[in-house]
Amino acid sequence: MPEPLPLRFFNTRTRKVEPFAPAVPPKVTLYCCGPTVYNHAHIGNLRTYVFEDLLQRTLRMAGYELHHVMNITDVGHLESDADEGDDKMMLAAARERKSPWDIARFYEGEFFRHTDMMKIRRPDTVCRATEHIGQMIAMVERLVERGHAYAAGGNVYFDTATFPAYADFARLRMDAQEATERVDLDERKRNPADFVLWFSQSKYPNQVMKWESPWGVGFPGWHIECSAMATEYLGETIDMHCGGIDHVPVHHTNEIAQSEGCFGHRWVDTWLHGEFLVVDDAKMAKSSGDFLHLDRLVEAGYEPMDYRYLLLTGHYRARLSFSFEALDGARQSLRTLRNLAHDWSYAARDGDGVRKEALADWQERFRTALANDLHVPNALAVAWKMARDGDLAPAEKLALMLGFDTIFGLDLAAATESRSLPDDLMALIARREQARADRDWATADTLRDELRAKGVAIKDRPGGTDWELVG
RNA sequence: GGCCCGGUGGCAGAGUGGUGAUGCAGAGGACUGCAAAUCCUUUCACGUCGGUUCGAUUCCGGCCCGGGCCUCCA
Numbered sequence: 001m002p003e004p005l006p007l008r009f010f011n012t013r014t015r016k017v018e019p020f021a022p023a024v025p026p027k028v029t030l031y032c033c034g035p036t037v038y039n040h041a042h043i044g045n046l047r048t049y050v051f052e053d054l055l056q057r058t059l060r061m062a063g064y065e066l067h068h069v070m071n072i073t074d075v076g077h078l079e080s081d082a083d084e085g086d087d088k089m090m091l092a093a094a095r096e097r098k099s100p101w102d103i104a105r106f107y108e109g110e111f112f113r114h115t116d117m118m119k120i121r122r123p124d125t126v127c128r129a130t131e132h133i134g135q136m137i138a139m140v141e142r143l144v145e146r147g148h149a150y151a152a153g154g155n156v157y158f159d160t161a162t163f164p165a166y167a168d169f170a171r172l173r174m175d176a177q178e179a180t181e182r183v184d185l186d187e188r189k190r191n192p193a194d195f196v197l198w199f200s201q202s203k204y205p206n207q208v209m210k211w212e213s214p215w216g217v218g219f220p221g222w223h224i225e226c227s228a229m230a231t232e233y234l235g236e237t238i239d240m241h242c243g244g245i246d247h248v249p250v251h252h253t254n255e256i257a258q259s260e261g262c263f264g265h266r267w268v269d270t271w272l273h274g275e276f277l278v279v280d281d282a283k284m285a286k287s288s289g290d291f292l293h294l295d296r297l298v299e300a301g302y303e304p305m306d307y308r309y310l311l312l313t314g315h316y317r318a319r320l321s322f323s324f325e326a327l328d329g330a331r332q333s334l335r336t337l338r339n340l341a342h343d344w345s346y347a348a349r350d351g352d353g354v355r356k357e358a359l360a361d362w363q364e365r366f367r368t369a370l371a372n373d374l375h376v377p378n379a380l381a382v383a384w385k386m387a388r389d390g391d392l393a394p395a396e397k398l399a400l401m402l403g404f405d406t407i408f409g410l411d412l413a414a415a416t417e418s419r420s421l422p423d424d425l426m427a428l429i430a431r432r433e434q435a436r437a438d439r440d441w442a443t444a445d446t447l448r449d450e451l452r453a454k455g456v457a458i459k460d461r462p463g464g465t466d467w468e469l470v471g
Numbered sequence: 472g473g474c475c476c477g478g479u480g481g482c483a484g485a486g487u488g489g490u491g492a493u494g495c496a497g498a499g500g501a502c503u504g505c506a507a508a509u510c511c512u513u514u515c516a517c518g519u520c521g522g523u524u525c526g527a528u529u530c531c532g533g534c535c536c537g538g539g540c541c542u543c544c545a
Contacts, residue, residue, distance in 0.1 A: 033545080041545085048545040172541085173474065222543075244545030251544090274545065281537055284545085313484055313494070319477075319538080326483045329495035333483095336494085339508060377485055381493040388510085441504055448506075459507045466508090 004063035012271035022239040028064040029234040033243035036073040037107035042291040044277040044284035051274040051316040053120040070123040074104035114294045117304040119409045129225040136220045136228040140197045148261035152188040154201035160193040170249040196221040223254040241268040306331040338415035345416035346463025347394035
């Protein structure tokens with residue numbers, strides 16, 4: 001087994017780009033924070049999952065044996081009757097007379113429908129919070145035993161005063177935060193930063209998702225699920241943990257506190273966080289109720305791959321501006337890439353060989369870009385330069401591009417596949433080909449018009465006649 | 472209020488103390504029976520005011536503008 005390719009990543013924990021060194025190579029344990037399934041994933045959410053998909057593909061390409069785990073948050077702020085809440089989706093749920101369980105299952109399905117459309121590989125393990133309540137309770141018990149948690153008024157809280165490193169990860173200034181605390185003061189907390197591990201005194205009186213616990217019937221806090229499930233599937237030390245940039249100050253800070261408080265040692269080696277997709281210079285706001293999700297792009301005539309291409313053009317640690325103008329540009333770029341792949345596959349039919357040494361240099365440039373903190377935009381630039389390199393044969397370009405596409409995930413192979421039409425239409429195409437061979441242009445053009453009327457656009461490619469269905 | 476990040480050509484987006492990102496769009500050309508596709512060439516940039524420097528888009532400072540976090544959030 002060859003040594004895995006050396007990779008470097010920006011580690012949020014150290015705020016530095018550093019060599020990636022899993023504890024037990026070539027194995028890598030990766031935990032990614034998954035969706036809270038009470039609404040559709042918007043396209044900003046999808047950006048994060050595409051980032052994690054690119055990471056996952058890169059790790060495998062580099063030769064690592066990956067165990068990729070993602071949670072489904074199907075418990076938390078789901079209440080049966082949201083009359084007094086301001087969550088529009090909960091109102092919608094009430095209107096549709098669905099239980100929180102139904103809502104969660106429905107949107108979980110929607111989530112995977114969208115990620116499948118985006119060609120995001122499903123994690124090796126997907127775990128639901130509601131199916132790991134026991135592990136969460138066990139972890140909370142362990143935290144209580146170790147003195148990191150206390151019960152008060154029916155709830156259990158993490159005692160941040162017992163974890164001096166609490167502010168380190170997010171580089172928080174606790175004094176400044178206390179001074180401007182705007183949250184409803186919970187008198188049961190010893191410190192404002194303390195957070196709930198287990199609720200039995202919910203602020204939602206109509207909570208229908210609840211379980212027995214040593215502290216009363218209730219439900220888990222909002223952070224414990226990730227710690228408990230990551231431990232369940234990956235053990236008490238994890239190589240890599242990812243999520244959206246917004247998770248740094250609260251969710252991941254709390255995960256670290258409870259996990260390291262529980263285990264007494266470092267929990268995660270490398271943390272990667274994806275930046276936001278922004279629209280009009282502002283982040284996508286789920287609460288606005290009018291956010292964009294993938295179906296809306298499809299309804300507007302775009303393919304999911306158009307959006308995936310757009311995401312490839314930006315580095316994961318930089319904000320990316322979404323606009324339909326930018327999406328149009330991505331769509332054009334992707335079309336060209338597909339046309340190129342298509343033409344190469346035609347030209348390569350004659351069977352010209354592939355010089356492995358000619359490929360090696362481009363593969364090296366491509367891998368170097370990815371190894372540098374997952375620099376997909378540069379990898380994409382390498383792909384374009386390769387595409388326009390005059391020294392490569394079509395078969396070589398095709399081999400390289402399809403290899404690159406194992407990372408990009410644009411499904412370019414589909415552009416090289418031969419397809420079929422109903423026999424009568426194929427016969428028309430054949431007749432036109434004969435007419436062209438006979439230099440009978442009038443007949444050829446008539447047949448083309450006829451095909452066009454039937455929704456088939458003819459394109460005479462360098463390697464032969466191609467067609468595509470049009471509206 | 473506190474903390475933090477960013478401002479690159481029409482758009483998206485890399486990068487660097489002194490030559491080229493890349494893609495889309497625009498312009499011109501080539502090829503093509505026509506159409507499509509592809510190829511080639513090419514215009515356009517570094518928020519602003521100072522400083523450091525032989526030289527700054529790149530380093531430093533002020534300012535302006537935009538954004539994020541401090542509360543669930545990808």
